[in-house]
Amino acid sequence: MSESAVSRPSTGTISGKSIVLDNVTKQYPGQSSPAVDGVTLEIPAGKIVMLVGPSGCGKTTTLKMINRLIEPTKGRIVLGDEDVTSIGGDELRRRIGYVIQAGGLFPHMTVAANIAIVPKMLGWDKGRIAARVDELLELVSLDPAQYRDRFPKELSGGQQQRVGVARALAADPPVLLMDEPFGAVDPITRQRLQDELLSIQEEVQKTIVIVTHDFDEAVKLGDWIVVFTEGARIVQYDTPERILAEPANAFVENFIGSGAGLKQLTLRRVGEVTLADAVTVHAGEAAASAIEKMERADHNHVVVLDDRERPVQWLSRRQLARLDTLTDVPEDKLPVVGQGATLNDALDTMLVSSAGAALVTGRRDVFLGVITVETVMDAITAARASAAASIGGPVGTNSDAIPTVAPDAPTSAGSSMSQAHDD
Amino acid sequence: MADFLGSRFDQIAFASWQHLSLVVQCLLLATAIAIAVAAVVYRSRPLSSVANTVTAIGLTIPAFALVGLLVAPFGFGVPPALAVVTFFAILPILRNAIVGLTGINQSVVESARGLGMSRSSIFLRVELPLAWPVILGGIRVSAQMVMGIAAIAAYVLGPGLGGFIFSGLSRLGGANSLESVLTGVIGVVVLALLLDLLLVGLGRLTTPRGIRV
Numbered sequence: 355m356s357e358s359a360v361s362r363p364s365t366g367t368i369s370g371k372s373i374v375l376d377n378v379t380k381q382y383p384g385q386s387s388p389a390v391d392g393v394t395l396e397i398p399a400g401k402i403v404m405l406v407g408p409s410g411c412g413k414t415t416t417l418k419m420i421n422r423l424i425e426p427t428k429g430r431i432v433l434g435d436e437d438v439t440s441i442g443g444d445e446l447r448r449r450i451g452y453v454i455q456a457g458g459l460f461p462h463m464t465v466a467a468n469i470a471i472v473p474k475m476l477g478w479d480k481g482r483i484a485a486r487v488d489e490l491l492e493l494v495s496l497d498p499a500q501y502r503d504r505f506p507k508e509l510s511g512g513q514q515q516r517v518g519v520a521r522a523l524a525a526d527p528p529v530l531l532m533d534e535p536f537g538a539v540d541p542i543t544r545q546r547l548q549d550e551l552l553s554i555q556e557e558v559q560k561t562i563v564i565v566t567h568d569f570d571e572a573v574k575l576g577d578w579i580v581v582f583t584e585g586a587r588i589v590q591y592d593t594p595e596r597i598l599a600e601p602a603n604a605f606v607e608n609f610i611g612s613g614a615g616l617k618q619l620t621l622r623r624v625g626e627v628t629l630a631d632a633v634t635v636h637a638g639e640a641a642a643s644a645i646e647k648m649e650r651a652d653h654n655h656v657v658v659l660d661d662r663e664r665p666v667q668w669l670s671r672r673q674l675a676r677l678d679t680l681t682d683v684p685e686d687k688l689p690v691v692g693q694g695a696t697l698n699d700a701l702d703t704m705l706v707s708s709a710g711a712a713l714v715t716g717r718r719d720v721f722l723g724v725i726t727v728e729t730v731m732d733a734i735t736a737a738r739a740s741a742a743a744s745i746g747g748p749v750g751t752n753s754d755a756i757p758t759v760a761p762d763a764p765t766s767a768g769s770s771m772s773q774a775h776d777d
Numbered sequence: 778m779a780d781f782l783g784s785r786f787d788q789i790a791f792a793s794w795q796h797l798s799l800v801v802q803c804l805l806l807a808t809a810i811a812i813a814v815a816a817v818v819y820r821s822r823p824l825s826s827v828a829n830t831v832t833a834i835g836l837t838i839p840a841f842a843l844v845g846l847l848v849a850p851f852g853f854g855v856p857p858a859l860a861v862v863t864f865f866a867i868l869p870i871l872r873n874a875i876v877g878l879t880g881i882n883q884s885v886v887e888s889a890r891g892l893g894m895s896r897s898s899i900f901l902r903v904e905l906p907l908a909w910p911v912i913l914g915g916i917r918v919s920a921q922m923v924m925g926i927a928a929i930a931a932y933v934l935g936p937g938l939g940g941f942i943f944s945g946l947s948r949l950g951g952a953n954s955l956e957s958v959l960t961g962v963i964g965v966v967v968l969a970l971l972l973d974l975l976l977v978g979l980g981r982l983t984t985p986r987g988i989r990v
Contacts, residue, residue, distance in 0.1 A: 423890055448893030458888025462906045462985035471892050505987030521892070531891075 368400030370561030371434035371528040377753050378429030380415050389415045390586040392753025400559045404576035406566055412586030417531055417565045421450040448472055451530040456538040457518025459506040465517050466502045472525040490520035512543040532564040548574055573617055580750055581606050591750030595621055599741035624700050624714055625693035627733040629723030632657045637682035641674050663720045665713045690715055697730050781956035796937030797968050800927050807866030815874035825875050832868040840926045848933055858935025865926050866919045873915025877908030906985055913980045924969040938964040
């Protein structure tokens, strides 16, 4: 799993614009109930907002009303500080990137021609378009020289999807809309594309709205998640942490599926929790001095490091007693996790090694400390507590709905955002 | 037969050229009309099925009868021939154009809309190029068919190889009558094959590489 959205450092400057759907309704003629019923949704600039819900809940309709592929029956859409409800649909769409499943590339045009569509419509000159195409292909990790002149059918599904993202970003729109973008690729490619989207977002800082039916994807990618039910009624609009910790009702709980706790583990990284100390000795020292150190610290294990501070062995009192001097022969199946790993990975390592703890390494595999099952438990408890305490953020309601936030939660706008930066 | 061909070579060559020219011009006109009509109807299911029904019925009209009927409004000569050949040429092209345009993957059209392309530029830059191979298939069918229909135009004194067929048939048993008919028929077949070859070449040149099979 990749890093969680909220803990992502902001390296670029926000180039996205906020989006506000103000009481937007879509009523199709001949249907008794509206497909989207009076949605008011505030999408903060530079964030990734995931729209999730069962099929037919109106999440895609909601997305398509943002760029007016579907014209709202009622309501206002505000992009940045401009009301775009009545400007020309085509003009609006040129300012909003749009990516669909499998990219939706034009099969009769080369990769470069596909990417160049919007810049061409905007009247850019040839040199600028060519430079932009290459820049975008680099951004989505495709070698321009190799892929520029290929046709979509000569690309794999994942590559097509990347070109689709490049095409949507071509004219540097502040907003990117994605409709089930990773639905048509295999799980491994999907994971890679998700990781790439996050790293692209780190760079471009767009406002991204993604429709998905995969809750795990929502947790992984989203800064905020909107859970919809029939008629695009917003059941909960919250951070992934809070949705996992405090699902608004049984519907959300069901939607999260089993293992909410385990999913929370994927939101935190080993480097973000406080590690336990360990007694360290270096290879070549006498076992007796190691035992002495261990007793002074009142520990039962020592970690043996090699000359570059990398852990090689993890010895118990009993093992030490049988040794004279310590060697740097690496121990088999030493439970080691990197500090970039998620708590989920760490727990997995612990379970496999049956040690109930794992060694944590940092850059160049230097030993940092020990993570234990207790550390993980504490981190979860803390996360749940802080998620429960943090409340506020963007608005998301339906016109005639009761407030969607849990009634017992205190209101202090923005605290969830500050929580986002203190890890 | 050789004598017949030798003595009338210039006449045959001229008639062949006239025949081919009539067919090609009618095909161009028919393609333009068919695409224009398809552009109007393809987005609406009811209109498309009306158009398909009309083409199906149109193809059952005996060409000979239609040529005869058109003498009243158009008189004799080139105009009725042009009208009949174009009418029949439109039908297969229109049919294929509708099939081609409605068969385009809707996700491609949706992403084109999502990029902010206007209706007309989606049609010209996305839908038409993607439907082109199918439309071209219709043009080829049309070309084969109207080669024969153009021969009937000779009935109303239209241009082309039909003249040899009709004059031969009208004095069947007489000198060179069979040769005359055969010249007309074989000429039409040769021209049809030639034109088909040209259309295949045109298809190669005009089909974008990305959608060639």
